[in-house]
Amino acid sequence: MTGPSEQQIAQFSTTLKDMRLELLRQLELGEQGAEVVNLDQTLVGRVSRMDAMQQQSMAIATRDQATAKLRKVELALQAIRDGDFGYCRRCDEPIAIARLNAQPESALCIDCQALVDEY
Numbered sequence: 001m002t003g004p005s006e007q008q009i010a011q012f013s014t015t016l017k018d019m020r021l022e023l024l025r026q027l028e029l030g031e032q033g034a035e036v037v038n039l040d041q042t043l044v045g046r047v048s049r050m051d052a053m054q055q056q057s058m059a060i061a062t063r064d065q066a067t068a069k070l071r072k073v074e075l076a077l078q079a080i081r082d083g084d085f086g087y088c089r090r091c092d093e094p095i096a097i098a099r100l101n102a103q104p105e106s107a108l109c110i111d112c113q114a115l116v117d118e119y
């Protein structure tokens with residue numbers, strides 16, 4: 001199996017840049033939902049406050065996931081610049097094109113990812 005062609009790398013680069021822009025937008029919007037919840041019961045009832053705290057918790061989790069994915073996207077874009085894109089960081093074998101099509105930010109081949117997921 002060989003790594004991605006120059007044309008495929010160009011397509012993945014475009015996809016990754018689009019993903020980066022979308023994640024940055026998502027993070028910008030998510031900042032509002034992650035703001036501190038006002039605990040003053042005179043301003044908000046107990047149920048409303050609990051709901052606001054749950055929404056805040058969900059917003060923080062979403063922000064953390066987006067931040068982690070953004071890091072992977074940035075690393076993939078750096079790998080393109082370095083000429084290493086499409087090769088597993090663990091075993092240095094080519095990552096299957098089908099995997100890159102599904103998750104272009106993948107840094108590991110499916111076999112190495114399965115080993116990492118076991119731990």
